[in-house]
Amino acid sequence: MSTMSRRRFVATSTAGLAGILAPRIPPAVGQQREISYLCWNNFAPLMDKKLAEIGTRFTKDTGIKLKIDHIAHAQQPAKYAAEVQTQSGHDLVEMRMHFPWLYEPQLVDVSDLVAQLEKQYGAAISSAKETAHVRGVWRAVPQYHGMFVATYREDLFKKASLKIPDTWEDLYVAGKELKKMGHPVGIPISQNYDTISTAGPILWSFGGLEVDKDGKTVRINSPATEQMLEWYKKMFKDAMDPEVLSWTDASNNESIQQGKSGWIHNPVSAYLIAKQKKLPTADLINHHRTPGGPAGRHDTDVPRHIGIWKFSKNVEPAKEFIKYILGKREVYDEYIMSADAFNLPTYDKLKEHPVLKTDPKYAALSGEGVQYHAYGWPAPPSDKVQLITNSFILPNMVAKAVTGTPTKESVAWAEREMKKILAG
Amino acid sequence: MAISTFPVTAHARLPWRARVREMLDRERILGPLFTSPAMILIVLLVAYPFCMALYFSLSNAFIGRPSHFVGLRNFINLWDSDAFQQTFQxxxxxxxxAIAFKIVLGISLALLLNQQLWFKRMIRGMVLLPWVIPTALSVLGWQWMFNSSYSVVNWTGIALGIMDPPGPNWLGQKYYAMTAVVAVNVWRGLPFFAITILAGLVSIPKELYEAAEADGAGPWARFWYVTLPLLKGVLAIVVLFSTIFTFSDFNIVYQLTHGGPINSTHLFATLSRQIGLESGRLGEGAAISLYLFPVLMFVVYAQLKYVRKQAY
Incomplete structure (x- = not known):
């Protein structure tokens, strides 16, 4: 039996170790590529299940291992901040609304992927472009959006022979009757994002805006804003209950599901949950497109994208996954179908998606004649506009007005606060 | 010279185990050795994040972007914000x-628990429940109790005839909302006060009460002249800790009101999250959370000084 001297053993093992370390890639990674995706806890949980299924197939088809983690949407900002500050974490991240603007310098340019998808499915919808196309570069790939729509109790409208509201003024007329029937209109006026999702479109449809499209000039102090506040005041007094001042994002859903509210403005989730839980109200709820006003019919939605961190060492495999889930029509369809119309595709040619045919109550979701915008529109979603949104200035202006602060004073307060943020 | 070199030579001859044992016998080595794990933890988990926060507060740090030193600008600019002024107040x-209620109710509860009660241990255990249950879970319960449509508080008040229907909108009107968040904080913090004060009460010698009783002191006089002076040290510590915890409270407000209505319940921690994390402005967020640091430092210093004076 041959023996090895200690000196030779040390020399051989050192040379071997150096050989392994030289490429600076761990051996296991060298053998199999692996990427990770941090995704939100989808409000349509079946979509998360489908994502896992698609992920498994992706690994089988491409040999790229995919690890999917989920996180509550409220925890996303803290988690993303930590990943960016430490320059470590996941390769792919789900990004809602303005996130691509917020994390712009940290995100890979994915314009090539979006160009390919737009070629296949048509242009990305306006709100998706406003939020993910940052200074001429796509920083995230639009994947789907949850949209706001008018949700109403069809039985009550029929019983009182009420007209389906086409404008916000029509809603006031119907709302007064609904309140008399014990089923007030449920529009939140509190520090939450659903409040902004309704107050924004109302402001726009009256012709008002918060900040000009230059992103620098505050435009909230206008006759249109005053008209919008006067509308809110009469709605609050004659068609709503004061409880809306303390509502959370879930309260309007609960209110119509439990049979109290006669009309709410919300994504289709109120109906979906009622249907899933077999609530008696499920059969009574229907949808119509969001009312308009003198300056058109506007709405907010929540466009959601996929981004790739620049610190990722697996940019190409990460792009492979995006191509797989969004670029393969059959996979994308399957993914969208799993959400039961809660999340819809963000590309023009897919607006009339087959999922809308699965239930007659989804007809209004095609959003015919509705312009979708991100919060703060028409200002580009900069970090300052984002701060205006996150500071809940719009909801608080409305809350002040409906609880007794004179209209002009409420508007002046909002103007002051917005100017301070833009000047800062 | 020969004498001075002797121990060194002897030491060199000692086997290594004996040398280690000898070194461990020296307080100068053993002390730092024992405290080093704690020191490492403090440096990593307290000092480092604190220094980072301090740096952020003096910079224009924004998530993922290069930052520059801006001095005290964040602290000065915050005063212009209506939301910050409201938060400060x-x-x-x-x-x-919250502290005032916790002191009064904590002493009362501790006095009650100090009596000879049936199921004393079980009751003492149950009193700790609000402190033990995860805050997020218990606040969810309170959220239902204060629900604008189905508030059990209002339902009870209306049933007892002390509220007019539909009852207060607890989380939708500013004074009610502040009352609600204070009430939940008192509910949660009360066990800490009660149990700590109870420990103080138990340590008061019975002879002092017997002597006071012999001198004709009634229950109130006994409390005022015996119990309260001997509880001062414990109270100072409890108030100190609770002041810090209450000023930096986050969960209750974040979950119950999200800082609303119209910023009327925002605290430093909730506003700091809104600005620093949700809007990416780490510099301003850090400045908000550090705003009260000098005040709290002074409170800590004054109270610890007082406690030391009481002890020696």
């Missing part, structure tokens, strides 16, 4: 009322 109102 809220923090003092919230802490002041």
């Amino acid at each position: 809220n923090a003092f109102v919230f802490t002041g009322f």
Whole structure:
């Protein structure tokens, strides 16, 4: 039996170790590529299940291992901040609304992927472009959006022979009757994002805006804003209950599901949950497109994208996954179908998606004649506009007005606060 | 010279185990050795994040972008914000009322628990429940109790005839909302006060009460002249800790009101999250959370000084 001297053993093992370390890639990674995706806890949980299924197939088809983690949407900002500050974490991240603007310098340019998808499915919808196309570069790939729509109790409208509201003024007329029937209109006026999702479109449809499209000039102090506040005041007094001042994002859903509210403005989730839980109200709820006003019919939605961190060492495999889930029509369809119309595709040619045919109550979701915008529109979603949104200035202006602060004073307060943020 | 070199030579001859044992016998080596794990933890988990926060507060740090030193600009600019001014006021109102209620109710509860009660141990255990249950879970319960449509508080009040239907909108009107968040904070913090004060009560010698009783002191006089002076040290510590915890409270407000209505319940921690994390402005967020640091430092210094004076 041959023996090895200690000196030779040390020399051989050192040379071997150096050989392994030289490429600076761990051996296991060298053998199999692996990427990770941090995704939100989808409000349509079946979509998360489908994502896992698609992920498994992706690994089988491409040999790229995919690890999917989920996180509550409220925890996303803290988690993303930590990943960016430490320059470590996941390769792919789900990004809602303005996130691509917020994390712009940290995100890979994915314009090539979006160009390919737009070629296949048509242009990305306006709100998706406003939020993910940052200074001429796509920083995230639009994947789907949850949209706001008018949700109403069809039985009550029929019983009182009420007209389906086409404008916000029509809603006031119907709302007064609904309140008399014990089923007030449920529009939140509190520090939450659903409040902004309704107050924004109302402001726009009256012709008002918060900040000009230059992103620098505050435009909230206008006759249109005053008209919008006067509308809110009469709605609050004659068609709503004061409880809306303390509502959370879930309260309007609960209110119509439990049979109290006669009309709410919300994504289709109120109906979906009622249907899933077999609530008696499920059969009574229907949808119509969001009312308009003198300056058109506007709405907010929540466009959601996929981004790739620049610190990722697996940019190409990460792009492979995006191509797989969004670029393969059959996979994308399957993914969208799993959400039961809660999340819809963000590309023009897919607006009339087959999922809308699965239930007659989804007809209004095609959003015919509705312009979708991100919060703060028409200002580009900069970090300052984002701060205006996150500071809940719009909801608080409305809350002040409906609880007794004179209209002009409420508007002046909002103007002051917005100017301070833009000047800062 | 020969004498001075002797121990060194002897030491060199000692086997290594004996040398280690000898070194461990020296307090100068053993002390730092024992405290080093704690020191490492403090440096990693307290000192480093604190220094980072301090740096952020003096910079224009924004998530993922290069930052520059801006001095005290963040602290000065914050005063222009209506939301920050409101938050500053809220923090003092919230802490002041919560601490006052916790002192009064904590002493009362501790006195009650100090009596000979049936199921004394079980009751003492149950009193700790609000402190033990995860805050997020218990606040969810309170959220239902204060629900604008189905509030059990209002339902009870209306049933007892002390509220007019539909009852207060607890989380939708600013004074009610502040009352609600203070009430939940008192509910949660009360066990800490009661149990700590109870420990103080138990340590008061019975002879002092017997002597006071022999001198004709009634229950009130016994409390005022015996119990309270001997509880001062414990009370000072409890108030110190609770002041810090209450000023920096986050969960209750974040979950119950999200800082609303119209910023009327925002505290430093909730506003700091809104600005620093949700909007990416780490510099301003850090400045908000550090705003009260000098004040709290002074409170800590004054109270610890007082406690030391009481002890020696």
